Each structure stands twice: as C-alpha cells, then as structure tokens.
Amino acid sequence: MAPEPRHNPIRVSCYECPLRRMKQFRPFTEAELEFVSNFKRGELQADPGTTVLVEGARSAHLYTVLSGWGFRYKILEDGRRQILNYVVPGDMIGLQGAVMAEMQHSVEALTPTTLCVFERSRLFSLFERHAGLGFDLTWLAAREETILDEHLLSVGRRSALERASYLLAFLFERGRVSGIVTEERRHVPITQSHLADTLGLSIVHTNKTLKKLSDRGLILWRDRGCEILNARGLEDIAGWAPGEARIRPFI
Amino acid sequence: MAPEPRHNPIRVSCYECPLRRMKQFRPFTEAELEFVSNFKRGELQADPGTTVLVEGARSAHLYTVLSGWGFRYKILEDGRRQILNYVVPGDMIGLQGAVMAEMQHSVEALTPTTLCVFERSRLFSLFERHAGLGFDLTWLAAREETILDEHLLSVGRRSALERASYLLAFLFERGRVSGIVTEERRHVPITQSHLADTLGLSIVHTNKTLKKLSDRGLILWRDRGCEILNARGLEDIAGWAPGEARIRPFI
DNA sequence: CGGGCTCTTGATACGTGTCAATGTTGGTGG
DNA sequence: CCACCAACATTGACACGTATCAAGAGCCCG
Numbered sequence: 001m002a003p004e005p006r007h008n009p010i011r012v013s014c015y016e017c018p019l020r021r022m023k024q025f026r027p028f029t030e031a032e033l034e035f036v037s038n039f040k041r042g043e044l045q046a047d048p049g050t051t052v053l054v055e056g057a058r059s060a061h062l063y064t065v066l067s068g069w070g071f072r073y074k075i076l077e078d079g080r081r082q083i084l085n086y087v088v089p090g091d092m093i094g095l096q097g098a099v100m101a102e103m104q105h106s107v108e109a110l111t112p113t114t115l116c117v118f119e120r121s122r123l124f125s126l127f128e129r130h131a132g133l134g135f136d137l138t139w140l141a142a143r144e145e146t147i148l149d150e151h152l153l154s155v156g157r158r159s160a161l162e163r164a165s166y167l168l169a170f171l172f173e174r175g176r177v178s179g180i181v182t183e184e185r186r187h188v189p190i191t192q193s194h195l196a197d198t199l200g201l202s203i204v205h206t207n208k209t210l211k212k213l214s215d216r217g218l219i220l221w222r223d224r225g226c227e228i229l230n231a232r233g234l235e236d237i238a239g240w241a242p243g244e245a246r247i248r249p250f251i
Numbered sequence: 252m253a254p255e256p257r258h259n260p261i262r263v264s265c266y267e268c269p270l271r272r273m274k275q276f277r278p279f280t281e282a283e284l285e286f287v288s289n290f291k292r293g294e295l296q297a298d299p300g301t302t303v304l305v306e307g308a309r310s311a312h313l314y315t316v317l318s319g320w321g322f323r324y325k326i327l328e329d330g331r332r333q334i335l336n337y338v339v340p341g342d343m344i345g346l347q348g349a350v351m352a353e354m355q356h357s358v359e360a361l362t363p364t365t366l367c368v369f370e371r372s373r374l375f376s377l378f379e380r381h382a383g384l385g386f387d388l389t390w391l392a393a394r395e396e397t398i399l400d401e402h403l404l405s406v407g408r409r410s411a412l413e414r415a416s417y418l419l420a421f422l423f424e425r426g427r428v429s430g431i432v433t434e435e436r437r438h439v440p441i442t443q444s445h446l447a448d449t450l451g452l453s454i455v456h457t458n459k460t461l462k463k464l465s466d467r468g469l470i471l472w473r474d475r476g477c478e479i480l481n482a483r484g485l486e487d488i489a490g491w492a493p494g495e496a497r498i499r500p501f502i
Numbered sequence: 503c504g505g506g507c508t509c510t511t512g513a514t515a516c517g518t519g520t521c522a523a524t525g526t527t528g529g530t531g532g
Numbered sequence: 533c534c535a536c537c538a539a540c541a542t543t544g545a546c547a548c549g550t551a552t553c554a555a556g557a558g559c560c561c562g
Contacts, residue, residue: 074404077490082404099386099393101497105400127386131378134385135350138378141392142350148399149356153325153333155407156451160518191540200407202519207542224527224540239328246352411550442508453551458510475508475559 007117008043012066019066019090024177025250032130036251039126042117046070046109053094053107061117062094064251068113069180069189073197074105083198085147086110086171086190088178090250092140098123111189118251136249143248150240155200158238160209163199166238168219172228173242181228189225257296258368263317265291270317270341275428276501283381287502290377293368297321297360304345304358312368313345315502319364320431320440324448325356334449336398337361337422337441339429341501343391349374362440369502387500394499401491406451409489411460414450417489419470423479424493432479440476 175181426432
C-alpha cells in the first residue's frame, strides 16, 4: 500500500516562493501576492507512488506543484490504465474537480513531491478580486488542453517510434522549462511501464521501441528512468518541436 | 476548394438568443447579458467543409457555436489527421488562440453552421468586469480537458469496437444535451472518414468495426451519417456512461 | 452522362500484443 | 553480510488486430 500523503503546515511563504523567483513565471503584483498568500492553506508532501487525487472524489482542495514529478491518469474497470499528462513544478492540479463536480482522473507522485494546498471554496473570490489571476487560470487550462491535443494526435496517428520520441522530447522540454531537468541532470524519472501507459502500447513493445532509440544514441536508460542524450534527434523523429518558451502564469 | 466563411452583421441579438432560452444553460444576469451583447461583433456562416479556424493563425476573434456541427483537428506534415473533438451549439472555439499566441489546431464545419463572433482584444475586460463570466470560461476550458482525457483513454486503451461505441455514444450525448439531436432526429452528420480520424484507425477497419455495430442493431448508417438506434447498448460495449447533465455556462 | 466522394468487401502484409523465460537491481530481514 | 524477494528491464517466439492494397458499387452534383 502506498503511504498516505502528509498534510503539513506552511513552510514556504508565497513571499519567498522559490518558483516565483524564476524568470519564466509571470511576476505577481503586490496585491496578487498577498491574495495568493492567504489563499494557500498548507503544504502536502507526497512520496513516490502516492495517489494525491483520486478519480470520483470531491476534493476540497486544489494544488500547485512546488517540486517533484507526478502524472495524471484514468483507468478502465478491468485495470487498463492511460496516463494523460505529467505534472512538474508550477503546474496546477485539481482545477477540474474544483470547477466541475468531482475529479475525473487521478494524480500520482513519481518522485518525492511538495504541493501547495489551496481552498477550493475560495476559488470564486479569486476571480472576483483579481481578474488577472482568473485569466491565468483560464490560461493554464487552455495550455493543458493544447498539450492533450498533441498527445491525442500522437497516440492516434504517430507510429510507436514517433510516439516514444515525441513523448521523451516533450518530457525533457517540460522538465527543462520548469527547471527540474538541467543540462547536467537530464534525467526523467519514469519507468517503462509509465511510458507504455502513456503511449498506448504494451510494455514489451515499448521496451523494444526504446531499444531502437538507445541504439541510435538518443537516450540511455539508467537509474529507473531515462537520460535524454539528444532531444533534437528525438524531435526530428517525431516531427515535433516545442513551442517557444514564453512567460507563463503560475498560481 | 472550400468556400470562404461569410462574415455577417448581427442578426440574432443576445437578448433573443435561442440558446439562452434553453434550460440546460446557466441564465445570465441583466448586466452580464448586456456585456456579452456588446462583446459580440457579428456572425459567421460556414458551409460544410469550411475551415473556420486554421492552425498557426493568430485569430483576432473567438467564437461560440450558435447552430450546426463542427470539429477540431490537427494534421501531421505528411497529412495524417487526428480529430480532437467535435463542437455543437453552446461550445466556444478559439479560446486557445485568444489566450496563447496562435492556434494550435484547426476547426472545420460539418454542417451549415452559425457562429457568434467575439473580439479577442476585449477578452480581458470580460474577466475584469464580470468575474462570473471569467469563471465560466475556465469552466468551459476544464470541461474540454475532461473530454480530451476520456478521448485519450479511449484511443490509447480501448479496442476498436469499444472505441467506436464510445465515440458514437459520446456524440449522441453531446448532440442530445445541446438540443441538436432529439428522440426523433437521432442523426449524427459525420462520414466514416471522420470517425476513423477520431478513433486513430484506418477507414477500412473503421468500416468493418461499424458493420459489427450495425449487425447488432445499435446503429444505422444513412444519409452520410449515423443514426444512433441504441445508445445504451453502445455505452455498455464501451464501458462508459455520460456524466449527469448539469447546468452549464455558455457565453 | 461522367467524375468524385463515400461506402463496402476480400486478400494479404505488417505492427503490435501476448506469453514465457531470464537477467538486473535495490531493499529487507535473518 | 548474505539470502531472498519484488519490481523493473530484456529478449525471442508466436498470435492477433489493424493497416494496406485493390476492386467495385452506390450516390450526388455539375
């Protein structure tokens, strides 16, 4: 059994938020910072394998990832699993549940993860008091939609080799812009089982596909994860290129 | 070549919007109605096959579907196409382009379609002046995300028969709640080529899969489209059920 | 009347899934 | 410190689902 996530008091004040300092995130006004600071109710520590949000639940909270990797997924009754997307620092999770009735997907931590906890019931006041933050939420939702569009294109129309290349290049790029992978640490902490469930392939075929990428020197499987050696090469195979990284909001 | 969409002056005032009267949509306050009425810049008539929005463009507008069916899609360089979702009356399109830099997908009309045209540049004032409408936009984006999640699960993990059943049941349900299909007119106006490109299957295999559903009496192919004879039967095959229809926003 | 879509069907090829066995690694407890 | 175990990764053989190729029928519209 996975351990329960630990709900802790606030350790990192929004005023000293380490993510806030990074230049890829839109800076807050003083008033916005104060509002978000009050909006934040605590922090959550989640170990690898912990289910942070579960499909069908009516969560009273929503979260922003402060550190760590995680993923969103759905499962069919017989256990078939589809991973929908991955989350990295700066991503918000649980907005669906906050805005609709209940969660339609689950979220699990891949690495030790820290989440900021927000009160769902105060979400509407965010829109009332700070139009800019409301716009940011729509922005975040629209970006998630853009990513899902690309994934759907991938799973629906790309070959296994293209799909795997796209996904690895995508994960590398997401890690890069969120600061969680760097030129020195180009490690993506997922198992081949996760990849398979994202690509819509079997584990065995995923393994054989990854071997082709390894043989070409594009990746290296190590330490329960994947080193991206040549992101550009992966993008070429996939016929995909990351959009230019622009300043993005983050709540 | 597809004809150009025709940009017309306003014919239907928001005050007499036929959709607004339907009970499945959240009612507006007087102030909201007035704002949206000013937000609306015109109407667009699109014939079947018309591309309403094109990937890569920076559109100055966003749209709400007043009547008709359409679909969103992406294509790879070599022409492989993936249909991402369908649009029905009450759906907003172009929000991605309005909120990000440029459109990441295209939209095409399936039937004669009427769209309300809104000014993208005034989107932010919507958030400033009417928090409720801003919240609605986030709601709409979150719902689109929920749908894409289910599609991704379907394409990634369901068999061809399950996938086709899910998609047809889904389309029937969307048509039903938007009032565009009724108990008497249960017709979904798509070709098998559209279905194939949504399901991630070839046209030939899609045809053979649909034949199985026809043989079981669940559907009937007629008039360039599909009659849904037994939605419940389709849902059973897919292992999927529509969420309870709740009041939804619509701008 | 012809030409272009759409739909249909059979034969065959190929990509991916399934099964089975083995190797590797890291953690746990004696 | 070693033995054991549970995940995870790897590989080959074979089965099956889906793609591709090909041909033809029906239909609408110019």
